[in-house]
Amino acid sequence: MNRIDLAISAIGLVKHYDGGRAKALDGLSIDVAQGAMIALVGPSGSGKSTLLYALAGLVDLDVGTIVIEGRRPGGEADWTRLRASTIGLVFQESWLLPTLTAAQNIELPMVGVEASARVRTRRVEELLETVGMAGFAGRMPDSLSGGERQRIAMARSLANGPRILLADEPTGELDSANSARIMEMMAKLRAERGVTMLIVTHDPRMAAYCDRRYEVVDGTGTYVD
Amino acid sequence: MNIVGVAASNLRQRRVRSLLTVGGVAIAIAAFVAFIGLSRGIENTLRHSLDTRGADIIIVESVSEDYLSSVVPEELVERVREEPLVAAAAPELDRMTTLADGTNVFVVAWPEGAFGWRNLTLVEGRLPTTVDGGAVVIGVSLAERLGIHVGDTVDVFFSPFRVVGIVDSGNVINRNLVVGLLGDMQTLTYRTGQATSIVAQLSPEAGDDGREAAVARLRAMLPTYTVDTTEALISSSMHVNVARVLAWSISTVALLTAVLGILNTMTMAVNERRREIAIMRAVGWPKRRIVACLLIEGGLLSAIGGAIGCAAGTAIAWTVSGSPNVSGFVVPDITAVLLAEAFLIALAMGMVSSLVPAWGGARQSPAAVLRGH
Numbered sequence: 127m128n129r130i131d132l133a134i135s136a137i138g139l140v141k142h143y144d145g146g147r148a149k150a151l152d153g154l155s156i157d158v159a160q161g162a163m164i165a166l167v168g169p170s171g172s173g174k175s176t177l178l179y180a181l182a183g184l185v186d187l188d189v190g191t192i193v194i195e196g197r198r199p200g201g202e203a204d205w206t207r208l209r210a211s212t213i214g215l216v217f218q219e220s221w222l223l224p225t226l227t228a229a230q231n232i233e234l235p236m237v238g239v240e241a242s243a244r245v246r247t248r249r250v251e252e253l254l255e256t257v258g259m260a261g262f263a264g265r266m267p268d269s270l271s272g273g274e275r276q277r278i279a280m281a282r283s284l285a286n287g288p289r290i291l292l293a294d295e296p297t298g299e300l301d302s303a304n305s306a307r308i309m310e311m312m313a314k315l316r317a318e319r320g321v322t323m324l325i326v327t328h329d330p331r332m333a334a335y336c337d338r339r340y341e342v343v344d345g346t347g348t349y350v351d
Numbered sequence: 352m353n354i355v356g357v358a359a360s361n362l363r364q365r366r367v368r369s370l371l372t373v374g375g376v377a378i379a380i381a382a383f384v385a386f387i388g389l390s391r392g393i394e395n396t397l398r399h400s401l402d403t404r405g406a407d408i409i410i411v412e413s414v415s416e417d418y419l420s421s422v423v424p425e426e427l428v429e430r431v432r433e434e435p436l437v438a439a440a441a442p443e444l445d446r447m448t449t450l451a452d453g454t455n456v457f458v459v460a461w462p463e464g465a466f467g468w469r470n471l472t473l474v475e476g477r478l479p480t481t482v483d484g485g486a487v488v489i490g491v492s493l494a495e496r497l498g499i500h501v502g503d504t505v506d507v508f509f510s511p512f513r514v515v516g517i518v519d520s521g522n523v524i525n526r527n528l529v530v531g532l533l534g535d536m537q538t539l540t541y542r543t544g545q546a547t548s549i550v551a552q553l554s555p556e557a558g559d560d561g562r563e564a565a566v567a568r569l570r571a572m573l574p575t576y577t578v579d580t581t582e583a584l585i586s587s588s589m590h591v592n593v594a595r596v597l598a599w600s601i602s603t604v605a606l607l608t609a610v611l612g613i614l615n616t617m618t619m620a621v622n623e624r625r626r627e628i629a630i631m632r633a634v635g636w637p638k639r640r641i642v643a644c645l646l647i648e649g650g651l652l653s654a655i656g657g658a659i660g661c662a663a664g665t666a667i668a669w670t671v672s673g674s675p676n677v678s679g680f681v682v683p684d685i686t687a688v689l690l691a692e693a694f695l696i697a698l699a700m701g702m703v704s705s706l707v708p709a710w711g712g713a714r715q716s717p718a719a720v721l722r723g724h
Binding site: 207208215243 | 352721
């Protein structure tokens with residue numbers, strides 16, 4: 127496949143922490159096709175999360191090249207634009223802003239991107255519907271359960287209509303019922319919207335929803351199926 | 352929701368800290384408005400008092416630290432009258448004293464017929480003469496405050512004086528004056544043949560240039576005395592300068608304390624919200640928008656504090672100026688410009704104090720924060 131057709135192409139990523147003592151990525155390369163749903167698996171500390179954050183432009187790499195949808199982001203401003211338009215992020219914890227309501231948390235990525243308040247409000251309503259949280263718009267995060275918060279976080283990651291979703295153990299803090307709900311939601315999103323997904327997970331059931339598994343060990347990785 | 356909404360929401364949800372910071376800013380701005388308003392008020396009130404008494408030029412002892420402690424010989428007036436542009440001149444004796452009921456009053460004394468008398472507007476009664484043998488006129492506000500009428504007696508320097516008239520003028524000091532004859536007051540204050548100053552009124556055609564020229568000639572003529580326009584004398588007065596320096600010193604300390612307060616609040620806010628800021632970055636907020644959001648928070652805190660401080664400072668200044676010890680001596684000079692200055696200072700404090708923590712917060716590595724490093 128031509129690299130221009132790939133959603134993500136990362137080549138030779140190297141990242142050291144602690145002044146070079148800890149190696150998180152050691153020349154890792156990965157290609158992700160448009161619309162693919164990939165599980166990033168591997169032992170703790172192998173570099174999965176660093177890879178995920180690097181693919182979102184949130185890690186300053188020592189060496190390596192990342193191409194998103196055929197274009198190599200030129201710098202911080204490019205990455206910021208990508209996160210505001212093309213790349214959505216979901217984390218292990220929901221990390222909703224505690225001072226904002228559920229609806230405002232979902233609206234947050236649209237502030238400064240979508241000028242029309244009416245459009246923003248309509249999109250928030252749609253996303254609340256999508257994640258099964260209609261009627262929760264005015265609720266504060268501390269009044270929601272862990273599963274509900276994670277669904278709001280999922281809606282937030284979709285606010286600007288990203289074509290790539292990077293998720294760092296999105297079910298890691300959830301019970302099995304809520305985990306299943308999130309997984310089904312992600313699979314549905316991929317099926318309906320063609321969103322490319324890269325999901326860090328230790329959960330084999332989550333990995334089973336994915337097309338392929340990419341295993342990261344000691345900062346390098348390879349597709350294992 | 353917009354960026355201001357995000358900032359306002361943060362402040363609303365952290366109510367106690369926001370209120371305490373607003374309180375700190377409000378106190379600092381209130382101190383600034385009250386102190387600066389009062390010190391400017393003292394200067395303006397004194398200057399206006401001399402203006403409304405008709406004095407253009409004033410001659411005092413050059414070595415005296417302030418106007419009230421000056422001693423000049425009464426006969427110096429004759430030399431001042433030699434200046435061609437001087438239309439009238441008179442010795443003036445000024446003293447502060449406390450009346451029997453504890454009221455502080457300003458006592459002014461001129462010789463009978465001095466030009467100062469003509470600038471007093473009689474509301475009731477008449478002016479005192481030497482044949483009265485111990486008579487004064489008092490300002491209308493003082494008369495009202497003490498419940499004194501024409502014909503009553505008031506003790507000045509522990510001696511009874513008959514009030515023969517009540518006078519008014521457009522100045523708070525003058526409305527609270529006790530004005531008597533020079534000879535009476537010289538005797539009572541052991542200053543026979545002496546005055547505090549020689550006050551001179553220039554002829555109407557003198558103009559600004561003429562006034563400067565007259566001052567220059569009088570200075571040449573009287574090198575051992577201080578000759579000044581009334582404005583210059585008040586501006587250089589030790590009391591006015593002390594009030595001004597104190598006002599600025601206290602205000603500066605209060606403002607710096609408020610700056611530290613906002614800096615502390617915003618630093619805490621940024622430290623507590625490192626993860627929230629990282630999330631903002633992760634969802635595509637550029638650094639400048641995060642900095643702007645935090646600056647707006649600091650700006651909102653300081654704007655609210657500034658507005659409250661302006662109102663409180665005005666109220667404090669007027670309350671202080673009405674207290675028995677200073678009532679009748681000072682009208683706070685709190686202008687729209689002063690309030691605008693205070694508000695802008697508050698706003699600038701908020702923005703500047705927020706800038707460092709905001710920039711630090713926006714620059715942190717989102718990945719490191721989100722991964723708990």
